[in-house]
Amino acid sequence: MNHRHLLPNEIDLLVDGESGFGVTPLRAHVAECDDCRTRFEALRELTGTIETLPHFTPNIRFSDRVMKQVQVIEPWHVAVTDTVRRVVPSNGPMRVAAGAGVAAVGLLVSSGAVWLAFRADLATWVLNVAVDSSRRALLAGAGEVAAQALGTDGAAALTSGGPPVLALSAAVLAVVVVGAILGFRRLAAVARTTRV
Amino acid sequence: MAPPLDLPNLPDADVVALAQKGKEAAFRELIRRYERPVFSLIYRMVRDSTAAEDLAQDAFIKVLNHIDKYRPEFKFSSWLFKIANNIAIDHLRRRQLDTISIDGSPHATTASDIAATSFDIADSSENALDELAARELGSEIEQAIGKLRPEYRNCIMLRHVEGRSYEEIAATLDLPLGTVKTYIHRARHQLRDALEHLRE
Numbered sequence: 384m385n386h387r388h389l390l391p392n393e394i395d396l397l398v399d400g401e402s403g404f405g406v407t408p409l410r411a412h413v414a415e416c417d418d419c420r421t422r423f424e425a426l427r428e429l430t431g432t433i434e435t436l437p438h439f440t441p442n443i444r445f446s447d448r449v450m451k452q453v454q455v456i457e458p459w460h461v462a463v464t465d466t467v468r469r470v471v472p473s474n475g476p477m478r479v480a481a482g483a484g485v486a487a488v489g490l491l492v493s494s495g496a497v498w499l500a501f502r503a504d505l506a507t508w509v510l511n512v513a514v515d516s517s518r519r520a521l522l523a524g525a526g527e528v529a530a531q532a533l534g535t536d537g538a539a540a541l542t543s544g545g546p547p548v549l550a551l552s553a554a555v556l557a558v559v560v561v562g563a564i565l566g567f568r569r570l571a572a573v574a575r576t577t578r579v
Numbered sequence: 580m581a582p583p584l585d586l587p588n589l590p591d592a593d594v595v596a597l598a599q600k601g602k603e604a605a606f607r608e609l610i611r612r613y614e615r616p617v618f619s620l621i622y623r624m625v626r627d628s629t630a631a632e633d634l635a636q637d638a639f640i641k642v643l644n645h646i647d648k649y650r651p652e653f654k655f656s657s658w659l660f661k662i663a664n665n666i667a668i669d670h671l672r673r674r675q676l677d678t679i680s681i682d683g684s685p686h687a688t689t690a691s692d693i694a695a696t697s698f699d700i701a702d703s704s705e706n707a708l709d710e711l712a713a714r715e716l717g718s719e720i721e722q723a724i725g726k727l728r729p730e731y732r733n734c735i736m737l738r739h740v741e742g743r744s745y746e747e748i749a750a751t752l753d754l755p756l757g758t759v760k761t762y763i764h765r766a767r768h769q770l771r772d773a774l775e776h777l778r779e
Contacts, residue, residue: 395764429771432720433739438615439622441632446610449636450603453643457601 389419398426591655598646606643613656614639617663620736624667625674626725634670638663657751660741664733664752671729723773730754731766738763 389397393409413420442448457465472478499506530538541548586594586608594612597605617638622631642649642659649658724732733752737743745763749756 391764391768392760395760395767398767425771426767429767429774430739433724433735433770434742436720436740438619438740439628441614441618441635445614445618445632445636446607449610449639449643450606452636452640453606455601455603455606458599461600 388416389413389422394419394423394426397423398430592651595646595649595651595655598643599649606646609643609655610639613659616656616741617659619740620660620733621663621667623721623724623732623736624664624729625670630670634666635663638666641666653750654747656741657743657747660737660751661753668729719774719777720770723770726773727766727769731762731769734759734762735766735770 389409389412396406397409397413413423472481526538529541533541541552584597584602584604586597586604589597589608591609591612594605594608598609614635618631618635621634621638622628625631625634638659642662649655724735727735730752734748737748737751738745743751745756745759748754748763749759752759754762
């Protein structure tokens with residue numbers, strides 16, 4: 384028997400369940416030496432006791448409290464992928480049909496774009512017509528509003544005055560509106576102060 | 580349509596990957612898995628259930644709000660325990676609770692060093708324990724653990740309650756491997772001495 388008693392770190396190796404060439408003689412020593420076996424078993428019993436210590440449980444609402452302060456952010460590429468996944472049918476033939484439909488629409492749109500590109504003059508003409516119609520509709524609407532607010536004569540005066548008069552009228556209107564808003568706010572503030 | 584996820588049976592790395600994709604259920608699963616170990620570790624550090632719950636909450640919020648910064652070469656649990664440990668240590672430093680060692684610096688090697696760095700304080704631990712803590716942490720072993728210096732206590736808890744390897748503990752606590760072994764060795768022997776009377 385080896386009469387050198389085990390060092391504390393050697394007992395630790397045994398307690399930690401280490402294995403290997405160097406540990407075998409330590410085990411053999413413990414099997415034969417009462418003193419070292421007592422020290423080893425005391426430490427093993429202690430670690431066994433620690434290992435039985437329970438986990439404590441926090442409040443049942445712990446998870447909710449944490450989640451209230453956690454920002455769950457879905458990255459845009461994940462959101463896009465998920466949306467596509469939701470839209471794409473899971474059924475094989477349906478998926479093929481949907482793919483064919485998307486391809487057909489894509490082809491149609493692309494063809495239309497190419498056709499328009501080769502006929503830029505036509506596209507310009509269509510664009511001009513659309514812009515002109517929109518402008519006329521807008522002016523007609525504004526004219527109606529002005530006629531109701533200022534009367535037919537006032538609206539006629541405004542129209543005949545041209546863009547400078549129109550701009551001046553718009554500025555005056557804006558000043559009146561802003562002034563009214565500020566006045567109401569001030570009144571509300573005074574009323575609150577008086578109530579307190 | 581994708582099949583429903585079996586979150587409880589997924590490994591941590593997969594659940595974290597789902598959380599990084601913004602899946603709230605994955606966040607909740609991570610909390611469910613680790614709320615008890617993290618709370619227990621902090622509770623045994625600060626020995627005050629209300630403070631422990633607040634600190635555990637802070638640890639989870641910090642980790643989950645930075646889940647995109649998680650590096651998969653480390654274990655998620657090690658990262659979480661590291662944050663929890665840092666938060667608890669900061670709290671103890673701020674509050675200078677009873678967990679401050681009364682046995683001198685861990686780096687003290689001679690008797691005079693130990694004496695010079697020892698604290699001579701009245702045992703305020705019993706005052707600091709609320710009724711719940713007194714009941715939960717009142718066993719001989721819990722009291723003995725409570726008297727260990729915080730770094731020893733953390734190491735011994737991670738080793739024997741959480742079943743972490745020495746290497747994992749070293750990574751978690753940012754300590755050299757040799758230091759972890761020394762702390763665990765000292766903690767075991769201090770606990771053995773503290774509980775010696777129970778064996779007689």
